[in-house]
Structure formats: structure tokens, C-alpha cells
Amino acid sequence: MKDNPAMGVPAVSLSGLIKSYGQGKPVLKGIDLEIQPGEFFTMLGPSGSGKTTTLRLIGGFELPNAGQIKLSGQDVTGLPPYKRDVNTMFQDYALFPHMSLCDNVAYGMKMSGVPAAERAERARQALAMVHLDAVSDRRPSQLSGGQRQRVALARALVNKPALILLDEPLGALDLKLRREMQIELKRIQKQTGITFVYVTHDQEEALSMSDRIAVFSEGVIEQIGTPQELYERPASSFVARFLGSSSILEGEDGRAILLRPEDVRVETQGYQKTPNEVIFPGVIEEISYLGPVTRCHVRGEGNGTNVTAMLPSRTARNLRENTAVVAVWTKDVAYPLPR
Template structure:
């Protein structure tokens, strides 16, 4: 029987990478990324996500392990021999060229005829909604518009894979959220595989088909945003993906998300299938539509965090004694770590 599973867009096997003595960045990365996925490499600074992206792009070589793009082993191939385009945070646009010429430049170097490269560059600008400003220069654009030009340049040659290294990091919050929607729209429209690096958990959850969470040079967990948020495989993933409280119960670590917790007055009698913890409000953070409360447990032990709709939160103040309440099914036992 033949295997009918499609070939992954990216397959990494046993990748290791070190920089000098004692500076091991990757410790045996195994990963498969499907064709047409929006796949995110997520982790804190120094976790190995950007190094992994650079190895896929050919900007660095692994100490050991193999890299396959589709059917091809590209482990030792230079970047220009990989069907990959990379989009960096600084955009790297030529300031003296028009937008059209910026996008067409790579095709010009490859010897594509003028009419064809103009047609393809204009089509790429139309895709990112900048076709009406093709004759402007990058200095005449906003940060968000320059980001769109860099994306159009990455798309114009229709690569099998686009690598994006924190491309939204320089944008303000409102524009970053708008561009998250735009990037996802374009990725779905083109069907090109996107591999995206970020340390922003909310960005990863909102954009990705799947996410790999990195920590200290290893992948802690790979899954859909819902998998990682609702069923994390470790305390690290639980804490890194969203807010959480980690409680100890019968020798197990229990994950509790703050949106599952509500506050009641001292002396509250729980209903069947409810769990409670008495505590004191140690911190109040007003976040607009919701307010976050941090509770200290008895004897100042670790407590829980609750996120409450602000319209229901006005009676609670720092220093008050309260009861945190949550349904039993909201408490998720974390798997025992297999080291």
C-alpha cells in the first residue's frame, strides 16, 4: 500500500546548532509543517525560534540534522537555491526606488522581461491594496504600508515558502492587529506556506493554523491554538500561552485559566461541582472591558488570578477577603513531564 499523505512543505530532523563553547541554541529539533499552513514558531527571546527560521532559509547551517523543503534536501544549499523568500522586521526596502521598482528588482536581477516584471509587480501591489501608489517611494509611506510592500516583494515570485521574522514588531498595537488580519487573508488567498516567528502569544493564537512553542532550544509542544491554550503539555506552555494559575493538588499540577474564575464574598457556600479558594485581593488591574484580580491564598501562599467583566467588578477592592470560585471541569491536570 502506498502512502498518500502529502509531502510536508518543511521537514526538520534532529537539528542542532551551537555558537561557541557552551552556547547551544538548538538541541535536536524535529518538526513537520504542512503545505499551505500558517505555522508559527513561538517562544521567549533566546529559545531558538529565530535560529530555526534562519536554518530553514539557509542563512545559517546546522551543526547536525537535515532540512527538507518538499521533496528536496536543502540542508547545505545557499538561500538563493531554495524556493523561499524571507520578510524581516526592518523591511529592507530601497529608499531611492519606487514601490513598483522595489518589488520588481529581484525579477530584474533574474533577467525577467520588463513587461512581465511590471505586470507581476503591479499584481502583487494590488494584492496588498497599494496598487494606486505604485510610483511612490518608501519614505512617503506609513510603517504599515512599508510592511505591505515588503510582503508584496516576498509574494511576487510565488515561492513555495515565505519566512517572516517578527515583521510586525515595529508597528503600534492598532496597526499590528490590522496587519495580523491582512497577513492571514493574504496567506489564505495565495495558499503559500507561511512560517512566522514571534514572541507575542496573542499574535500567534490569532493568526496560526498551528504553533510550535520553543523553550531553551527544544520544542515543548506543537498544536493548534486551541490545543495549546486548552490542553498545554507542561507548566511552561500553560504559563507562556495566555494567563494561568498553576495549583498543586494531590501531587499534580492543575491549570486554571483566569476567565474561568469568579469572585464571591467571604463565607460563600459552593454549589456541587464547584471548587473554591479563600484569599485576599493583592492586585487589581483595570483593562477596560475586564478587570484582572490577583489573589493571595492563606498564609500568603500562591493564589489564583481572576478576570471579571468590569461592570461586575466594581465592588471588589485591593485588600478585601474574597472567595475564588471555579467549576471542577475548568481545572485541567497538566501531564506529568517526561524528561
């Protein structure tokens, strides 16, 4: 078998990207990033952190003030979107209301001069991939929000681009449908092998879908890693606080330590700890029932520090607010944050 010349070449390579608008401070302050072929890569961060601007630069909808963008080894920094092997899926879907689903999916091919029979077959195959081929003659107004989202995905998939950019595509869906579509998107990405670059501010969505995640904050990348690496070994207090619930306390050596709520128990006062345990006396400030789990905030005695515990609801039934308790955890679960 001949060597593939593109083997080992990143699908996306960003070097020193800087972007500002007018005389304002830079939105991006020097982004360096590599995304590998076939990855489901997520850019995660709060509003204004620079993740969507980075996506738009990759797609060619914006041009950087400085830096370089390479797709599969080719410098595309100054190229317009139509000259990049990229399709973008936006949150509003942008479907044509007067066209059938099949015609919506085939529209780009029609503009490119693909013969009618070929584009109809490719559109049908793309709709079948998202389980909508049986209703291909319907109009977008006859569909649910989740179905319209699938049509937009089929349109992005139909030309089999090397890269698909997704800008918070599930933001308009209700929670149940959103979770169903998370599973569907990941299934399709694995099935096609296309590189997905996904933007979201939803931490749970990023953790459940991604191969790797870049956490953005104020125009810089705080950390890149797998969901497990970011959750269990955050590189900064920002990543620790942003990615999942956490309690950050001062450790014995003065360093900040991270506690995840699922590692904390709540016991009655007088509990005798083992040598490997730490106890935190306090008062239950708030109890939130979340179905299978119950979140419990324990306010420390005198110092106002809070520790959060996430407990199985069946074991938390007898807890009451304003009750004196101790939060308990083992020493090995306290992760010291970098100074």
C-alpha cells in the same frame, strides 16, 4: 486527474537539527518538525529559545552542525538561500529608499532577467494584493510603517514561492496597526495558499493567526499543536505559563493543576459553593482595569499562592483591593498538568 507527486509531502521537514556557535552550548538541541503545505505555522517562544535560528536554517542563512532540512521533499541542508524556493521577510523590511514601490517589488525579478513589461505587471498585481497599487510610484519614505510592511510582503509574494518565512515582521508597529496587519497577513496567506512560517514572541499574535504553533524553550520544542490544543491542554507548566495567563496550583492528588483566569469568579466571603465547585479564600491583592475586562489577583490565606480571575468589567465594579473574598471555579475547568 493525475496524482500530484508532492501530495502528502511536508512543505518543511526538519530532522535532528543541532546548531551551536563556537564552543558555546547548542542553540538548538535536536529539532524535529514537519510543516504541511498551505499552513500558517508559527514558532513561538521567548528570546533565545531557538525559534529565529530555526527560521534562518530553513532559509539557508545558517547551516546546521547536524541534522537535515527538506523543503517539499528535497534535501536542501547545504544549499544557499538563492537555491531554495523560499522568500524571507525581515522586521526591518530592507526597502531601497531611492526606488519607487513598484521598483522595490520588481527588483528581484530584474536581477533574474525578467522582461520589463512582465515584471511591472507582476509587481502591480502584488501591490494590488496588499492594497497599494494606487500609490506604486511613491518612495518608502512617503509611507507609514504599516504600508512599508505591506510593500515588503508584496516583494515576498511576487515570485509566488512555495514558502515565505516571516521573522517578527510586525514588531515595529504600534498595537492598533499590528492587529490590523495580523488580519491582513492571514487574509493574504489564505488567498494565496502559500505556506507561511512565522516567528514571534507574542502569544496573542500566535493564537490569533496560526493553524498550528510550535512552542520553543531553550533550544527544544516543548509542544506542537493548534492554538486551542496548546491553550486548553498544555503539555508542560512552561507552555501553560507562557501561552496566556494562568494560575498553577497544587491539586488534591499532589499534581499541579492549571486554571485559566476566564474560568475563575470572585465572590464575597460566606459564599456557599455547590458540590461541583472549588473555593479559594483570600484577599484581593491587585485590580487592573483593562477596558472590557478587569484582571483581579487573589492572594490565598496564609500560603501566598495567587489565583488570577478575568472578569467582565461591569461585574467587577464593586471589587476593592485588600478586601477578603473567595475565588470560585468548577472542578471540570481545572486541567491537571503532566507530571
